[in-house]
Amino acid sequence: MKVFLIRHAESEENALDYNAKITRADFNAVLLRSSESPLTERGEQQAREVITRMEHQQIDRLYSSPMKRALRTAAILGETLALQPVILENLREVLPAAQPERGRPTTLRRHFVRSYTKMLWPFGDDENWASAYLRSRAVFQQMTAEPADEIAAVAHRGTIGVILFALRRSRTWRIVRQDLSNGGVSIVVRR
Numbered sequence: 001m002k003v004f005l006i007r008h009a010e011s012e013e014n015a016l017d018y019n020a021k022i023t024r025a026d027f028n029a030v031l032l033r034s035s036e037s038p039l040t041e042r043g044e045q046q047a048r049e050v051i052t053r054m055e056h057q058q059i060d061r062l063y064s065s066p067m068k069r070a071l072r073t074a075a076i077l078g079e080t081l082a083l084q085p086v087i088l089e090n091l092r093e094v095l096p097a098a099q100p101e102r103g104r105p106t107t108l109r110r111h112f113v114r115s116y117t118k119m120l121w122p123f124g125d126d127e128n129w130a131s132a133y134l135r136s137r138a139v140f141q142q143m144t145a146e147p148a149d150e151i152a153a154v155a156h157r158g159t160i161g162v163i164l165f166a167l168r169r170s171r172t173w174r175i176v177r178q179d180l181s182n183g184g185v186s187i188v189v190r191r
Helices: 024-036 041-054 068-081 108-118 129-144 157-167
Strands: 002-007 061-064 150-155 173-177 185-190
Touching: 002 041, 002 129, 002 157, 024 108, 041 068, 041 185, 061 068, 068 150, 129 150, 129 157, 150 157, 157 173, 157 185
Parallel strands: 002 150, 061 150
Antiparallel strands: 002 185, 173 185
16 A cells, blocks of 8 residues: 655645744734644645646545645646545644743744744643644544555645654554655555
């Protein structure tokens, strides 16, 4: 079995200025809108470029995250492959929790770094890296449980990164290519 893990094409969220100084309230608003962030014009083009790389593949099933940017990327790919994307909730992005709205403004990049670092703490009600690992590993197992020659999944940098991290020591799967850029295609094959 060959699995294509496709990162969604560029979204409006990806196009934000990560060096712009913003407050925590503004950062929380970015997180809140994340699931609805659509593709940019450049993202639409990137999604079409994925098609040219995938058009000769014999994809049996196509999966997608429920987030708007991934769904749009999967829809564009699905049209060419004549496949309807199956939405899997657990392919969603790994996102930090909203932050307390105190403190000085800092760069969007720093807000993300701090928030993702806080996810190392494995306790509490919000998703952390340990729970993201378990979720991502489980959704990969779900996608690959049924027989198929080739499957594709459109997801997010964090989710795909965690899946690839989980597969590094696998005796069952081999990572052939890793590309976490927008519209990038990572490839994993069963040994």
